[in-house]
Amino acid sequence: MILSKTYIRSFGPILSLLLASSFCCILVTMRLIKTGNVSYIFLLWNLFLAWVPVFFAYLLKVQVTKGSQRINLWRYFILLGLWLIFFPNAPYIITDFVHLNDQPYVKEWFDLLLTFSFAFTGLATGIISMHWAHTAVKKKFNGQIGWLFIGVCSVLSGYGIYLGRVLRWNSWDLVTNPLNIWKDIFIQASTPLAQYMTLGFGGLIFCVYLVFTSFTYLNQKSYVNR
CATH class of the missing domain: 1.10.287 (Helix Hairpins)
Known part of the structure; x- marks a missing residue:
């Protein structure tokens, strides 16, 4: 079928x-x-x-x-x-490559x-998930707001990855320990490492999303041309 x-x-x-x-x-x-x-x-x-x-x-x-x-x-x-x-929990897994050399129990290629x-x-x-959120924003507002939303979310997610990998904060800490995490969010934003990681990972997320949307557009065009 x-x-x-x-x-x-x-x-x-x-x-x-x-x-x-x-x-x-x-x-x-x-x-x-x-x-x-x-x-x-x-x-x-x-x-x-x-x-x-x-x-x-x-x-x-x-x-x-x-x-x-x-x-x-x-x-x-x-x-x-x-x-x-x-959302930052999804691209955060990229940073788990830092554990590659921690446990040499099997062949390196497998790890x-x-x-x-x-x-x-x-x-x-x-x-x-970003695509679905983007679609929701575009339907509620417009295309320009939708892409602005994607850009802002990419940067915020890059900073979220820094907070998780370097400072070891988790998403639920916004509820369980809001004072300390918000303190770090504002204080750490001015540090060079935070800025580099934010721009680096934020740029990666945005670029990957652009590639994804380009394939989505080509797929839609292929349906139209059939």
Whole structure:
């Protein structure tokens, strides 16, 4: 049975992300069985956190597809805010390459494959969720505001990666320890490392998203030309 185009465009990204995530889980399981070492199990938790913004972005997508006249503004901005808070967890997995040389229990190529698989899947979940959030903003406002939103979110996410990797803050610390994390957010923003990492990772996120949207546009054009 051939899947319809509508089904593929609606559920294809989720199914592909589930497949990629399953592959990551298989690699971790193989490493655990082979070595008996649990040092890379933390990647499963990081991948779970990368899926959280997908959940909020999907709820946001469902909210806006009901029609602009029926959008609940409170729910809209709450979901958008929750997505933004958890979004840096997705590209954050890229930084887990720092652990490559920590545990030389297996061949280096396997740990490289393992880490890259998680990093790629985490980044992919983030880009898909960003696309849904971008679409929601464009439908509520306009295209210019939508791209401004993407630019701002890319920079904020780059800074979020710095806060997570260097200062070891987590997204939920905004609720459990708001005073200290907000203090660091404002104080650390002026440090050179924070600025370099913010611009570096923020630029990477924005560029990857541009590539993704270009493929999306070509895919839409191919449907039109058929």
